[in-house]
Amino acid sequence: MSRLEKASIGAVALMALAGAAIFFYAPTDFLQGAVQRIFYLHVSSAIAAYGCFAVVLLGGAIFLRTENYAADRWARAGALVGVVFTTVTLVMGMLWAKKVWGAFWVWDARLTSTLVLWIIYAGYLLVRRLTEPGRQAARLAAVVGIFGFVDVPVVHFSVTWWVTHHPGPVIINDALPPEMLATFLFTFLFTMFCTLVLAAVMITIRYRIETLMDLKQLVPSPVQVVITREPEPVQ
């Protein structure tokens, strides 16, 4: 078994443990009931998504400076995994919102900025799909990744200034008895740790796939060249 396979099994086992902690160990919310258990994975996957997009930003910036293709592959891997985690955040948030706010979607600061985040990085993946792989594509995608990362706090700030319904980052609540607060905090931090491990393993796997795909690009089979060859644009 390779190191990566072991890591994958470990990440899945950790997520199963986190699930057990969420459903059997964490206290039930007094007001919201069981649906509040969405919180643990909802916030964790949002943080994991931000981590992934930070990888895109760093990978893009390093590529622009050094032209190191490994950095570009990390950026590609981070974008894909980040979009997956953003999707998880959005879907779980919508389910929670339906129960608590009465509607799947409200135009709140965080919802809007998370949707914009999703759209920007889905656009990043489209840029990768629609450009011929190579130096040009990597540079363009790096610029998109950097602008996407800058735009999200800006969007968030402008919509917060506009209107917000979303609760702030409330973790510590004095009204909770200390032992309940401890179980709550433990479950949250443990779920976050497991999700981050999962994200890291997923990015590493994707990085390996991107590396193999790049190798294939370098040595294309002759038949493929004939079929996929497009006419050069008239210069």
Next chain:
Amino acid sequence: MNPFRAAIAVARKDLVSEWRTREMVPALAQFVVLALLIGNFGFQIDSRNAPSIAPGILWLALVFAGLIAFGRTFAAEREQSSLEAMLMTPASPVAIFAGKALAASVLLILCEVVLLPALWLFFGTPVSAGVVLAVILATIGMASLGCLFAAIVARVRARELLLPLLTLPLWIPFIIAGGQAVQSAMGLPGSYDQAIGLLIDFDILFVVLTSLAARFVLDE
């Protein structure tokens, strides 16, 4: 070579070529009038609800006119491969980019010269200096982002598909702050000064960022 003079020269070249062909501005002007027409049928506008609907139609028309204008920014350069020639001159890529963005924003402002009076004529909403200022401030930032991404997608196969997908999410801050400014200038509640302040902040942020990024998009 003085970068400011280079930028002005590039902008002048684009504007002269537009003046000689007169393609973009009439097309954009007709496009925004059509957008107002569609807004009229889509919303059932009367004198009471016009002030709350008109700002939305204004921004929709402006955003899509902007996408058309910036999508064409590099069209002539692509068709005649003149971008490579321009990059071979001693002018820095940033100056070339700034010139193209300047010309595109002038074209978009010309289209606003049609859009705002048409909005006043058809919907009866007041078009004050406040509305004009908000729209022009938003145009500056939108032009810098729009031109950068137009340069990015100019060499991509599906550029018509990609330009709106990449540009629209990045324009959202301008639409939020600009929308707020126009609404309060048209008499709806909201702080006008704060919205204008935000627009200026976003303009500075994105003009600086796009100028930094232009080097990586335009070189070679």
